[in-house]
Every structure is written in structure tokens, then in C-alpha cells.
Amino acid sequence: MTSSSWAGSIPQHPRRRRFGEGSRVYDEDMGKGKKHKKAKGPKKECCKSKPRCKRCPVRMLAEGRLSPEDAKELFRSARNRKQAKKEHLAVPKG
Numbered sequence: 001m002t003s004s005s006w007a008g009s010i011p012q013h014p015r016r017r018r019f020g021e022g023s024r025v026y027d028e029d030m031g032k033g034k035k036h037k038k039a040k041g042p043k044k045e046c047c048k049s050k051p052r053c054k055r056c057p058v059r060m061l062a063e064g065r066l067s068p069e070d071a072k073e074l075f076r077s078a079r080n081r082k083q084a085k086k087e088h089l090a091v092p093k094g
Helices: 057-063 068-074 078-086
Strands: 016-018 025-027
Touching (some): 057 078
16 A cells, blocks of 8 residues: 555545545535525414414514505404404504
């Protein structure tokens, strides 16, 4: 056997490099972060659960995260109006 380095005989992946002898193999794509999914809007109907879910139209209305156009459309449903009334919220007319 020759006295050549063991790492030199391994074929290298085109996207990977070695940093020094005996070090770990690092991928060039590492650390770029995860892709974030687009946030979903409010649900069409309130599920009546307690505590309220994050996408609940009643909760979003109370927190001020619901646009007036969306609120008018969502609170046409009697079920949503009833839940908003229980929470003592002003339901937009529409």
C-alpha cells in the first residue's frame, strides 16, 4: 500500500467539498433555511371549540386581524354570527 491519504481516493460529490483533512463533509446548500408556507386565511365557519383555534373567524375579528370585506362575507353565516354574539363582538353588517 502507498502512503497516500485515504480521503484523496474517494470520488467527490459535485456539490460537496472537504474542509481540511479528517473534517466533516459540508453540503454547500446547508443553512439556507426552510421554505415557509403561505399563511392560511380564516376558516369559513367557526368550529365552536374552546379555546379558539388560530384560524377562527371570531378570534381573528376580536384581534383585529380580519379585513372588513372578509368579515362581511364570513359573518353572513348564522353560525358565525351566533358565536360572535356570544363573545360580545360587533358583527359587521353586510
